[in-house]
Amino acid sequence: MARDRYLDADHALVTLIHSVTRAAASDIQLADHAGVVQHNPYFDGAVLDAVVSLPAADRFSVERYKPALIDAVGDLLPQSVRERTTKGSFVTDYHRGLRTNLKRVLDLCDGPLTDMGLVDGTKLRAAVHAASLGTRTPWAHLVTTLGTQIWLLALRDSPSPRWVRSRDVVA
Numbered sequence: 685m686a687r688d689r690y691l692d693a694d695h696a697l698v699t700l701i702h703s704v705t706r707a708a709a710s711d712i713q714l715a716d717h718a719g720v721v722q723h724n725p726y727f728d729g730a731v732l733d734a735v736v737s738l739p740a741a742d743r744f745s746v747e748r749y750k751p752a753l754i755d756a757v758g759d760l761l762p763q764s765v766r767e768r769t770t771k772g773s774f775v776t777d778y779h780r781g782l783r784t785n786l787k788r789v790l791d792l793c794d795g796p797l798t799d800m801g802l803v804d805g806t807k808l809r810a811a812v813h814a815a816s817l818g819t820r821t822p823w824a825h826l827v828t829t830l831g832t833q834i835w836l837l838a839l840r841d842s843p844s845p846r847w848v849r850s851r852d853v854v855a
């Protein structure tokens with residue numbers, strides 16, 4: 685029976701990695717399309733190999749938060765991080781922040797991703813409205829989508845940096 689629990693943990697880890705790396709690959713493709721080099725060190729092959737090579741019982745614990753990371757990195761992590769027992773939940777802050785900034789967030793629903801046909805603005809606005817009312821929300825997807833809208837707007841609207849040689853700068 686205990687062995688089945690660890691097989692389930694292995695399956696859950698692989699499923700999670702597949703899901704998250706698909707999103708990370710999409711982020712890299714989008715960044716590449718915009719001419720930005722993006723790195724995802726947590727998805728480095730050697731890091732993933734190290735994690736999946738550990739027995740499931742060494743990857744998680746009800747008594748310690750991220751035991752494999754803490755054991756691998758040790759004193760390089762601040763004491764407060766090493767002594768954590770859980771990951772914080774900020775869902776209430778997300779809902780409150782969304783309600784406070786609802787108009788501005790709704791304006792993002794018609795951004796560059798919508799213009800490119802990659803996002804349905806009507807569905808995105810519905811998701812934002814629902815989240816502002818406190819419904820269960822896929823925050824990772826919503827925050828990534830809105831963050832990408834903001835990033836693309838900044839690329840489009842911000843002036844390009846102007847580089848000068850230091851000898852041309854007047855002090």
